[in-house]
Amino acid sequence: MTTWQRKHLLDIESLSADEITMVLDTARAFKAVGERAIKKVPALRGKTVINLFVEPSTRTRISFELAAIRLSADVINFSAEASSLRKGETLKDTARNLEALNADIIIIRHSAAGAPHFISRFLRGSVVNAGDGAHEHPTQALLDTFTIRERKARVAGLNVTILGDILYSRVARSNIWALNKLGANVTLCGPATLVPRVFEQMGCRVMYDVEEAIANADIINLLRIQHERQRKTMFPGLSEYTSLFGLTKARLAHTRPDVLIMHPGPINRGVEIDSEIADCGRSVILEQVTNGLAVRMAVLFLISGGKAQEITA
Amino acid sequence: MVMSQKVVLLSPPAVQRVLTRIAHEIAEKNEDDADLVLVGIQRGGVFLARRLELMLASVMNRPIPVGALDVSMHRDDLDNHVAPEVHPTNIPIDITGKTVVLVDDVLFSGRTTRAAMDALNDFGRPRRIQLAVLIDRGHRELPIKADFVGKNVPTALMERIEVQLKEAGGTDVVYLEKA
Numbered sequence: 001m002t003t004w005q006r007k008h009l010l011d012i013e014s015l016s017a018d019e020i021t022m023v024l025d026t027a028r029a030f031k032a033v034g035e036r037a038i039k040k041v042p043a044l045r046g047k048t049v050i051n052l053f054v055e056p057s058t059r060t061r062i063s064f065e066l067a068a069i070r071l072s073a074d075v076i077n078f079s080a081e082a083s084s085l086r087k088g089e090t091l092k093d094t095a096r097n098l099e100a101l102n103a104d105i106i107i108i109r110h111s112a113a114g115a116p117h118f119i120s121r122f123l124r125g126s127v128v129n130a131g132d133g134a135h136e137h138p139t140q141a142l143l144d145t146f147t148i149r150e151r152k153a154r155v156a157g158l159n160v161t162i163l164g165d166i167l168y169s170r171v172a173r174s175n176i177w178a179l180n181k182l183g184a185n186v187t188l189c190g191p192a193t194l195v196p197r198v199f200e201q202m203g204c205r206v207m208y209d210v211e212e213a214i215a216n217a218d219i220i221n222l223l224r225i226q227h228e229r230q231r232k233t234m235f236p237g238l239s240e241y242t243s244l245f246g247l248t249k250a251r252l253a254h255t256r257p258d259v260l261i262m263h264p265g266p267i268n269r270g271v272e273i274d275s276e277i278a279d280c281g282r283s284v285i286l287e288q289v290t291n292g293l294a295v296r297m298a299v300l301f302l303i304s305g306g307k308a309q310e311i312t313a
Numbered sequence: 314m315v316m317s318q319k320v321v322l323l324s325p326p327a328v329q330r331v332l333t334r335i336a337h338e339i340a341e342k343n344e345d346d347a348d349l350v351l352v353g354i355q356r357g358g359v360f361l362a363r364r365l366e367l368m369l370a371s372v373m374n375r376p377i378p379v380g381a382l383d384v385s386m387h388r389d390d391l392d393n394h395v396a397p398e399v400h401p402t403n404i405p406i407d408i409t410g411k412t413v414v415l416v417d418d419v420l421f422s423g424r425t426t427r428a429a430m431d432a433l434n435d436f437g438r439p440r441r442i443q444l445a446v447l448i449d450r451g452h453r454e455l456p457i458k459a460d461f462v463g464k465n466v467p468t469a470l471m472e473r474i475e476v477q478l479k480e481a482g483g484t485d486v487v488y489l490e491k492a
Binding site for chain 2: 004
């Protein structure tokens with residue numbers, strides 16, 4: 001049996017397949033907690049969790065916040081707009097100040113890749129990466145694989161097509177790592193400017209014909225066009241993107257009948273996905289939100305464990 | 314390395330006899346109780362609860378609901394150990410007003426039992442909770458006492474009790490391992 005030995009969750013790249021599976025197994029038990037009348041357990045009673053969101057986010061922050069609350073931790077939300085980072089304080093000083101408040105876990109979202117790794121080097125507490133630049137978004141990949149495993153009973157051998165803006169997507173990178181480690185076949189598709197061939201080195205298939213890329217997919221994971229991260233124009237316009245790469249009803253008609261449609265949100269209806277498809281029976285977009293809460297509870301629980309020692313009855 | 318010495322506390326037939334006796338004691342104590350529920354504590358207790366249910370059903374002439382409870386989210390010592398493997402919790406019926414018999418393999422510090430009682434409260438308010446254990450090895454850290462005990466075994470703190478059950482692959486046997 002594997003045991004969880006990590007104090008931080010910084011990325012998927014460094015996790016083993018067994019560690020990923022352990023998070024998913026643990027999350028299954030926490031999902032059941034959310035379905036009870038009393039949705040709270042005392043596992044992290046007395047712990048302090050700080051949401052350090054230097055880059056704005058609502059859904060991920062709320063999901064982590066609720067996860068911490070349901071584990072009975074105390075949670076403080078810290079956003080860049082209202083903070084001293086605006087007054088010129090460095091990230092290191094901000095993190096040290098939060099630690100001086102005896103924070104046990106710092107959940108960080110930052111526009112710079114590697115920011116969570118950086119603060120984990122000098123903090124005594126645990127650090128969780130809630131998205132760092134275009135690098136990784138580990139809990140998103142964990143909740144995506146959890147959703148796939150729950151719906152398809154396995155991950156190994158499935159064909160997963162990730163469609164959209166791959167270049168600027170930390171969700172894509174974390175998903176590629178997780179899916180490859182668990183044995184899925186990953187295909188990437190999107191405009192050539194946003195899906196460079198270099199991704200083949202991560203063990204993926206890169207395709208530019210959307211019909212072909214989704215024809216045999218068990219899962220289509222749609223990514224939003226990251227306007228905010230694109231430094232120059234990568235394609236002529238949103239309507240052109242929709243006509244070439246959007247998941248339309250016509251395109252969906254030529255996919256497997258049991259294909260699952262996933263999206264990390266927020267969705268842009270009518271851009272990367274037809275409005276009706278987002279609400280159809282094959283879409284698991286809202287299940288992903290529910291599962292995200294369970295996965296984040298599992299992560300906070302696992303990293304809060306102490307050092308290896310025999311467990312006594 | 315120190316050689317450890319294993320002593321058999323309960324042989325396979327002894328495990329069976331002890332469980333049969335516990336089943337009869339549970340039936341005797343709860344004779345008139347129409348609302349009996351067995352809840353096994355993950356993992357060993359779950360196997361034992363299912364076996365007790367089979368025996369109880371024939372003694373009491375009716376099926377008894379059986380649940381499974383994982384207490385790792387309710388323990389108070391996450392800081393001291395690596396995070397444990399979490400197993401499913403499944404309480405099949407509303408336990409409010411019922412007599413719940415918690416079933417565990419080994420009673421030691423009592424902390425697991427305390428966590429189990431806390432966890433049960435999240436599912437409802439039982440009328441009473443009783444505790445059945447295969448082995449009571451002493452060293453309680455909380456004021457907790459079992460209602461039904463398979464075997465009392467005075468132990469030293471450093472000794473280990475190892476319970477093997479056939480459901481987990483193998484045979485029914487209980488060892489005392491001396492350090």
